[in-house]
Amino acid sequence: MTLAPPSSRVQLTDDGKLRHFLSLEHLSRPLLEDILDTAAGFVDVGGRAIKKVPLLRGKTVVNLFFESSTRTRSTFELAAKRLSADVLTLDIAKSATSKGETLLDTLRNLEAMAADMFVVRHQDSGAPFFIAEQVTPRVAVINAGDGRHAHPTQAMLDMYTIRHYKGGFEGLKVAIVGDILHSRVARSQIHALNILGAEEVRVIAPRTLLPADADALGATVFTDMVQGIEDVDVVIMLRLQKERMDSALLPSEGEFFRLYGLTNEKLCHAKPDAIVMHPGPINRGVEIASEVADGPRSVILNQVTFGIAVRMAVMSMAISGQESLAAAQAAREESGHGH
Amino acid sequence: MTLHWNPEQIDSLLRDMASALESMDGADEAGTTALVGIESGGAWVARALNERLGKPLPLGVLDANFYRDDFEKRGLKKSIKPSKLPFDVEGAHLILVDDVLMTGRTIRAAMNELFDFGRPASIRLMVLFDIGRRELPIRADICGEVLSLPADQRVELSGPEKLEASVQAVRNGH
Numbered sequence: 001m002t003l004a005p006p007s008s009r010v011q012l013t014d015d016g017k018l019r020h021f022l023s024l025e026h027l028s029r030p031l032l033e034d035i036l037d038t039a040a041g042f043v044d045v046g047g048r049a050i051k052k053v054p055l056l057r058g059k060t061v062v063n064l065f066f067e068s069s070t071r072t073r074s075t076f077e078l079a080a081k082r083l084s085a086d087v088l089t090l091d092i093a094k095s096a097t098s099k100g101e102t103l104l105d106t107l108r109n110l111e112a113m114a115a116d117m118f119v120v121r122h123q124d125s126g127a128p129f130f131i132a133e134q135v136t137p138r139v140a141v142i143n144a145g146d147g148r149h150a151h152p153t154q155a156m157l158d159m160y161t162i163r164h165y166k167g168g169f170e171g172l173k174v175a176i177v178g179d180i181l182h183s184r185v186a187r188s189q190i191h192a193l194n195i196l197g198a199e200e201v202r203v204i205a206p207r208t209l210l211p212a213d214a215d216a217l218g219a220t221v222f223t224d225m226v227q228g229i230e231d232v233d234v235v236i237m238l239r240l241q242k243e244r245m246d247s248a249l250l251p252s253e254g255e256f257f258r259l260y261g262l263t264n265e266k267l268c269h270a271k272p273d274a275i276v277m278h279p280g281p282i283n284r285g286v287e288i289a290s291e292v293a294d295g296p297r298s299v300i301l302n303q304v305t306f307g308i309a310v311r312m313a314v315m316s317m318a319i320s321g322q323e324s325l326a327a328a329q330a331a332r333e334e335s336g337h338g339h
Numbered sequence: 340m341t342l343h344w345n346p347e348q349i350d351s352l353l354r355d356m357a358s359a360l361e362s363m364d365g366a367d368e369a370g371t372t373a374l375v376g377i378e379s380g381g382a383w384v385a386r387a388l389n390e391r392l393g394k395p396l397p398l399g400v401l402d403a404n405f406y407r408d409d410f411e412k413r414g415l416k417k418s419i420k421p422s423k424l425p426f427d428v429e430g431a432h433l434i435l436v437d438d439v440l441m442t443g444r445t446i447r448a449a450m451n452e453l454f455d456f457g458r459p460a461s462i463r464l465m466v467l468f469d470i471g472r473r474e475l476p477i478r479a480d481i482c483g484e485v486l487s488l489p490a491d492q493r494v495e496l497s498g499p500e501k502l503e504a505s506v507q508a509v510r511n512g513h
Binding site: 017034037038040041042043044048049050052053054055316317320321323324327 | 402404405406410411412414415417418419420421422423428429451452454455456457
């Protein structure tokens with residue numbers, strides 16, 4: 001499997017519209033702001049008598065989950081259904097590819113069923129890029145998390161949440177705390193915060209949970225939680241990904257909680273109006289205390305609500321980009337016939 | 340033909356429309372009667388109309404872009420605003436307001452969206468300008484001015500504080 005190519009070439013149409021949504025690297029600030037603005041239009045849909053808009057009526061969205069996930073899968077499914085698309089969710093780990101069919105065979109079969117969008121989650125970094133380069137024109141690919149590489153819709157829903165509570169990104173100090181090493185969410189969050197103009201992005205973790213190139217991430221590295229959290233506007237806690245740890249990276253969960261777990265006591269060092277976020281699912285008493293997770297500064301459940309709107313925005317913008325690409329192609333062909 | 344309407348001329352049209360609305364039959368006293376302006380020009384007109392009514396009505400705004408039938412052709416418009424209807428649509432008498440009525444497709448999209456909020460008792464339509472070229476069987480109950488424009492011209496409203504309008508050449512072919 002090839003690693004991600006420069007994402008703008010694959011993700012964007014010639015006129016800069018979103019065609020696939022695979023990674024935030026190389027995307028522009030206006031495009032990210034456009035996603036957030038479009039999502040704002042979708043937020044209220046969930047509160048209506050009929051929780052649907054007809055934008056993707058007649059389109060078929062296929063959720064291809066090579067790696068299990070309940071929350072991301074269900075929010076993508078709900079987002080597609082709220083856009084009136086037909087949705088097919090395939091747990092690939094348990095189906096065709098395990099019978100010997102290759103990934104490309106699976107893709108070709110789904111294309112033959114006239115799918116318009118693949119939402120892909122894969123344990124290998126770069127898999128959604130590979131799929132985006134292989135699919136036929138008019139099929140959009142959305143990355144729902146690949147290996148340790150990227151989880152761009154999660155990062156964008158986090159950006160939406162920050163903008164909702166803080167009004168914007170100028171002058172903001174944001175701390176991302178915990179298992180940075182295994183976190184595709186953290187990587188995407190750092191890209192998004194830098195693109196959107198946050199003043200300072202900090203990562204806080206023990207050395208064993210920091211990538212070797214931590215300094216190159218575009219964030220200030222702290223190994224002391226209290227120092228790192230000092231005076232920040234936003235604290236993003238990450239889930240300790242125990243299933244990805246193949247060696248003893250931590251002395252114990254208790255030790256991790258003592259040093260890096262977010263308690264009210266540690267939160268006192270952040271700004272008084274700091275918000276607390278977590279991509280979920282949370283490990284209570286491991287990376288975050290229940291008193292904080294359920295406390296007044298926690299916006300964790302609002303992140304989930306906003307996540308559906310952000311995914312609706314990304315899906316509709318990608319389909320729109322594909323449509324404009326197809327229209328441009330048809331116009332080129334028509335003018336070619338004209339000569 | 341007038342090619343420009345200054346704020347005083349627009350005010351005159353709005354006063355006539357407000358007067359027509361107040362004397363219109365059929366608004367049920369028992370139910371909510373509310374104005375719903377279609378973003379963005381219709382919302383400006385609805386707000387201006389409300390200021391000219393003897394008794395202001397509950398006011399909502401609707402952005403029908405998620406309901407348009409030409410999404411595949413035109414794509415998604417930038418900066419779609421959330422629709423806000425601060426009253427119960429179920430059983431309400433709604434006055435849908437837009438700045439310009441042309442094909443009728445925006446009105447159809449707006450009505451489709453309204454029904455996703457609930458089942459109104461009635462919907463009436465008020466527009467500042469009707470420029471014809473209808474593609475759907477939709478007409479305005481109250482209209483400020485009816486115009487007959489060549490296919491390559493359109494009337495455009497500017498606002499929101501001072502409302503002015505002028506006839507412009509069609510841009511982008513829509």
